Amino acid sequence: MSIASNLNSIKAKIPEHVTLVAVSKTKPVSDLMQAYEAGQRIFGENKIQEMAEKYEQMPKDIEWHMIGHVQTNKVKFMAPFVHLIHGVDSLKLLQEINKQALKNNRIIDCLLQIYIAEEETKFGLDEKELTELLSCSEFKEMKNIRILGLMGMATFTENQEQIKKEFLHLKSIFDSLQNKDAQCRDTQQCISTTVHFSTISMGMSGDYQLAIECGSTMVRIGSSIFGGR
Ligand SMILES: *Cc1c(COP(=O)(O)O)cnc(C)c1O
Numbered sequence: 001m002s003i004a005s006n007l008n009s010i011k012a013k014i015p016e017h018v019t020l021v022a023v024s025k026t027k028p029v030s031d032l033m034q035a036y037e038a039g040q041r042i043f044g045e046n047k048i049q050e051m052a053e054k055y056e057q058m059p060k061d062i063e064w065h066m067i068g069h070v071q072t073n074k075v076k077f078m079a080p081f082v083h084l085i086h087g088v089d090s091l092k093l094l095q096e097i098n099k100q101a102l103k104n105n106r107i108i109d110c111l112l113q114i115y116i117a118e119e120e121t122k123f124g125l126d127e128k129e130l131t132e133l134l135s136c137s138e139f140k141e142m143k144n145i146r147i148l149g150l151m152g153m154a155t156f157t158e159n160q161e162q163i164k165k166e167f168l169h170l171k172s173i174f175d176s177l178q179n180k181d182a183q184c185r186d187t188q189q190c191i192s193t194t195v196h197f198s199t200i201s202m203g204m205s206g207d208y209q210l211a212i213e214c215g216s217t218m219v220r221i222g223s224s225i226f227g228g229r
Contacts, residue, residue, distance in 0.1 A: 003031060004038035006225045010208075014219065018212055021065050023204075023222030025050065026229045029057050035225065036062070044086075044220050048074040055081050067151075067201075067220055069123050072096045079104050086151040086201050086220070089113045089124050091133055094145060101144035109148050111201050114173060116166040117155040124152065127173060134177075134195070142194055149199030149217075150174050154207060163207050167214035174200050174215070 007022070014020055021044040024032045032043060032054060041061060045051035046068025055064055063083035070085060072093055078085075079100035088094055088110045101108040112133070115124030125133065133139055152170040154163040178197040203211025205224035212219065223229060 003034040003226060007035055007038050007040055010221060010224060013209065015212065017217060019199075019218040021067065021201075021218060021220045022225050023067065023220050024054070024226060025068075025222065027226045029054055031226055032058060042083075044222075048077050051082075052077050065220075075100045076103075079106070079108065082108060084148065085110045087111075087113045087123060091136065091138060094133075094142065095138065098142040098144045107144050107146050109146050111149050111151040111199060112147060114150050114152045114170055116152040116170050118162070118166075119155055130173070130177075139194075145194055147195045147197070149197050149201070150177075151201035153204075154202070154211075160210060164210055164214060167202055167207075167211050167216070170202055171200060171215040 011020060019042065021042050022035050022040050023044040025046045036059065042063045042065060044065040044067040045054065048066065051064055051066060064081060065084045065086060066078060066082055067086045069087050070093060075096045085097065085108065088097070089112065094110065097108055097110060112130060113124040114130060115126050150170060150173065154166040157163065174197065181195055181197050199217050200215060201218040201220060202216045203219035205221050208219040208221055
């Protein structure tokens with residue numbers, strides 16, 4: 001199967017309101033160009049340097065999403081062009097993104113990564129940390145970031161019930177924040193002007209259909225498009 005036909009068959013399974021991020025990490029520019037020529041304009045990478053190199057070489061109407069864990073000292077390399085940062089999981093990182101966005105005269109969109117898996121290896125905030133982050137004064141003062149929603153990764157397991165439970169957990173956190181956000185917007189007392197909850201990034205090659213059933217609005221798919229890594 002070609003990259004173009006993989007892409008088309010996935011697109012056919014995804015409803016209109018769900019955004020497809022083609023995860024192209026480790027793959028050569030020639031592979032990404034095949035997806036580009038088939039119409040794909042949103043690519044996800046997990047290493048800043050690799051993403052910056054591909055950005056340089058590829059057409060400029062691409063949206064680049066950073067889906068990996070971000071080190072604070074590398075934010076500056078993507079700040080001029082990154083479209084959405086999925087894996088934000090600390091105030092310190094947000095402050096650096098805000099600083100670099102300001103330097104570039106931009107507002108950078110971010111998702112907060114929430115810890116939903118049962119593994120110790122996955123990054124992310126728990127619910128308490130999320131609440132603390134959203135309510136602290138440092139967060140409310142940042143003007144050059146915008147929080148569009150949440151991102152999560154399920155446990156790496158065959159157990160569909162387990163995965164479903166984790167996705168639904170993320171969805172419920174999202175819903176409660178979205179409600180809170182809408183309520184305070186009505187009373188002009190928003191969580192923060194920097195919060196615009198619209199996006200839940202969950203679902204990869206193995207579980208994106210389940211993720212969509214559970215309310216995902218953005219799926220990150222790599223190997224089903226580009227082949228194994
Ligand atoms: C690699 C990666 C993906 C894509 O994984 P596939 O199983 O190849 O679809 C999605 N999200 C994150 C955060 C990743 O690192």
